Amino acid sequence: MNIKLGSIFVIGLSATYILGMFSTNLKKEIVKTYYETEYSNYVFKCDQVMREHFVAKQMVATSPNDDNVSLLVQAEIGLIDCQDYDLLRKKLLSYGLEESDLSEMGLKAIELKAKDIRKVVEIHEIRYD
Amino acid sequence: MKSAMTKIVAAISYIFLIFIPSVVLGDLRTDILRNAAKEFIYNTVPFETRTDVKKVKLGEKLFNDKNLSLNGDIACASCHIDKFGSADGLPNSIGVGGKGVGVERIKSGGVIVPRNSLPLWGRAEEDFKVFFWDGKVEKREDTLISQFGRQSPSTNPLIVAIHLPFVELREMIIDTDVVNTTLKSETVESASKIYYTLLERINNNQNYRSAFIDAYNIKPSELEFIHIADSNAQFIQDKFRIRASKFENFVTRKSNLSSSEIQGGLIFFGKGKCVSCHNGKHYSDFEFHAIPFPQIGFGKNGFGVDYGRFNVTHDPKDLYKFRTPPLTNVENTAPYGHSGSAQTLKEAIIYHIDPLRLLKTQQMSAIERNEYYRKLLASNNILLKTSFLDDNEIHQLVQFLKTLSFD
Numbered sequence: 001m002n003i004k005l006g007s008i009f010v011i012g013l014s015a016t017y018i019l020g021m022f023s024t025n026l027k028k029e030i031v032k033t034y035y036e037t038e039y040s041n042y043v044f045k046c047d048q049v050m051r052e053h054f055v056a057k058q059m060v061a062t063s064p065n066d067d068n069v070s071l072l073v074q075a076e077i078g079l080i081d082c083q084d085y086d087l088l089r090k091k092l093l094s095y096g097l098e099e100s101d102l103s104e105m106g107l108k109a110i111e112l113k114a115k116d117i118r119k120v121v122e123i124h125e126i127r128y129d
Numbered sequence: 130m131k132s133a134m135t136k137i138v139a140a141i142s143y144i145f146l147i148f149i150p151s152v153v154l155g156d157l158r159t160d161i162l163r164n165a166a167k168e169f170i171y172n173t174v175p176f177e178t179r180t181d182v183k184k185v186k187l188g189e190k191l192f193n194d195k196n197l198s199l200n201g202d203i204a205c206a207s208c209h210i211d212k213f214g215s216a217d218g219l220p221n222s223i224g225v226g227g228k229g230v231g232v233e234r235i236k237s238g239g240v241i242v243p244r245n246s247l248p249l250w251g252r253a254e255e256d257f258k259v260f261f262w263d264g265k266v267e268k269r270e271d272t273l274i275s276q277f278g279r280q281s282p283s284t285n286p287l288i289v290a291i292h293l294p295f296v297e298l299r300e301m302i303i304d305t306d307v308v309n310t311t312l313k314s315e316t317v318e319s320a321s322k323i324y325y326t327l328l329e330r331i332n333n334n335q336n337y338r339s340a341f342i343d344a345y346n347i348k349p350s351e352l353e354f355i356h357i358a359d360s361n362a363q364f365i366q367d368k369f370r371i372r373a374s375k376f377e378n379f380v381t382r383k384s385n386l387s388s389s390e391i392q393g394g395l396i397f398f399g400k401g402k403c404v405s406c407h408n409g410k411h412y413s414d415f416e417f418h419a420i421p422f423p424q425i426g427f428g429k430n431g432f433g434v435d436y437g438r439f440n441v442t443h444d445p446k447d448l449y450k451f452r453t454p455p456l457t458n459v460e461n462t463a464p465y466g467h468s469g470s471a472q473t474l475k476e477a478i479i480y481h482i483d484p485l486r487l488l489k490t491q492q493m494s495a496i497e498r499n500e501y502y503r504k505l506l507a508s509n510n511i512l513l514k515t516s517f518l519d520d521n522e523i524h525q526l527v528q529f530l531k532t533l534s535f536d
Contacts, residue, residue, distance in 0.1 A: 049400055052516060070169075071405055071514070077165055078400030078516065080158065 009034060013095075024096060031095045032105060035088070039102075040109030042085035049078040158391050165398035166380045169408045176254050180367045183344035187337075188364025191357060196330055198301040199323055201225030205294065205361070208246045214461030215248040215369060220469025221426040222246045224299040240299045243427050243435065245469035250457040251411050253287050253366030259415040260290040262451045262467045263429075263438050267415075277320075282355055287365065291358045295327060296320040324354040331357060371410070371457060376532040386532060392522075393529030400516040401482075401526060412456035412533065419449040419507035421484040422466035422477075424500070434500060435468060449507040460531045474527045482515045 013027075056075035059068045089102055191197055193206045203225050208217045210230055217223075218231050227239025244262055251257055260266040266275040268286045275281060275289050283289055294300050302323070331337045332352065342349055345356050376394070378384040386394070397403045406414050417438040428435040438447035451467045459465075464472050471477040479487055484505070490498060505512075518526070 048516060052400065067405070071402060073168070074399055074402050074405060077161060077395060077398050080161065080395055080399065083157070 027095075028097060028101060031092065031097060032101060035092060036105065036108070039088060039092070039105050042081070042088055043106050043109040046082040046085040049075070049081045053079055158395060162386075162391055162394045162398065163380050163382075165394075165404070166376070169398060169404045170410060170412070171377070171380060173256060173410060176256065178253070178366060178370050180363050181344065183340070184360045184363040185367045187340050187344055188360035188362070189368070190337075191361055192364055196334075197295065197327055197357075198225065199295070199326060200303050201301055203227065203301055208242075208300075209249055213246075213463075214458045215250065216462045217246040218463070220245060220464050222300070225301060225303045240303070241426060242297075242300050243429050243468070245464065245467055247454070248458065248462050249365050249369040251371040251455065252290075252369060253362060254371065254411075256409070257411060257455075258286055259413075259452055260286055261293075262454075263441050264415075264417060264452045265441050266290045266293070282358070285362065287362050288355070288358045291361045291365075292320070292324070292354075296323045328352070328354050328357070372535040374457070374533050374535045376529075379532070387528070389525045390528045390532050393525035393527070394532075396518065396522055396526050397529050401518060401522075402514045402516070403526075405514065406453045406511075407456055413453040415452065417447060417450035417452055418510060419504060420451070420466075420481055420511050421501070421505050421508045422468070422480045423470045423484075423488060424504075425468045425470045428468065433497060437467065449504045456530065456533050458534045460534050474530050475523055478518075478523050478526055481511055482518060 053072075053075040056068070056072045060072050092102060093099075191205075192209075193204050195202050195204045195207075197204065201224070207227065208222045208224075209215045210217055212218070212230070217234075219235060221244065222242040223234045223237070223239040224242045225240055226237070227234045228237040247262070252260070258268040266273075266286050266289050268274070268284075271284075273281050273284050273286060273289060275286075277289065277292075281289055282292055296302065296319070331341065338349070338352070341347070341352050341356055341360075344360070345352075347356070373381075373383075375384065375386070379386045397407075406416070406418055408414055419437075424433050424435055427433065429440060430436050436448050438450040438452075439445070441447075454465075460474065463474070464470070465474070465477040466480065471480055476487060488501070493501070
């Protein structure tokens, strides 16, 4: 995240707090909008490395050899991306978002991919009726 | 009043919440990276270099001496240049007839050697055992394998490798009619004729002759071509020894890396799976893999084809495979790949994971595309292994690769 933008955001957030004129809902929406892209990026990355970690584990299970063990170690290092995701989740919770807000943001991230399908359907004017 | 206080405290803790995790996480990342380096890179005992000053001096002179090419006007230093990290800055090397460096050299009309010049860092170390893009000189379990067969001039693979440029057509010899009829076979016999002629030149040069006799403590009649090759090896050992890179200094806690370098390192050891091939102190497993780098230039097999390792083993499993190149000082040795088809580190990385992105398939001929499909299929290993990486991650990887340099 851009440090300058980040600090403006933090100062803005604290200022509104101190002035005590902040509605919880408005604040939530601002936080959600601000973090939407970053969050969906982490959702994607964490999902990707978890899938790959699972495949790497299965590789060791089905053909245990040094190369596959080494690849599993590398896949484990790759899981660091989930740490980023986890920390961002905690940060957002501390900003007052709830689990349900995070689930909504996660769903939105998945939707981004689903939108591709809609586009294809639209472009090719596929009709199902 | 009390509630205002709580709000101020809350505000301050928000500020901390943003910064503290990045500090804590920073440490975690640093630790993971240092441990990975110890597991995959610095996992051998450091190697002690011993060189003899007199031999090194002689080797240096020979490295720069054009008289040591049979009928050309070229020295080792024409293609292994300091400015380009001991490679030559060209996609394909320009051999005999070439003048100058860089673009000037391309325009000078010398003959083209269909491979990208390799740098010489660490080539004299004990654990450096496989030489050239296709591994045509290698030491496996104490057996030396090369085109010299049982008549190998030495059991040291570098010394054997140094024998080759002198006798390689185009590289240091022009193929004139005489060369064509007497030497072209690239056999051991024709090679020994060339070594003999070059040795005569040294023998006829009083300065060289006495310097060799002094440095090797031999009788005049004992001077052989192996002494020439050995002094060259001593020079390479001395000049191109591996020193502590920025990354090594980070691992030994002598200095820090930026967060994007660390991030790049974690991709190198983690989801990029780079370290599965680029491992050990030289960042090479000394094995052979196919990576979908496009071919440029004529190619070792002609008409834009280079079968790589297959040329040495004739095993179809080895088609399009090349030795994993070491990455020491890699930022200075552009262009990249066996035919120099990647201009930048970023391109070199993209050719590993997403080659179609850079390939102008519409501009390729049907034959070129057909050839490329074969290479792509041979590259299943790399394409199945590495993760998707976004541009920011590729940039971080490049930043990391630049920490493998030393001054």
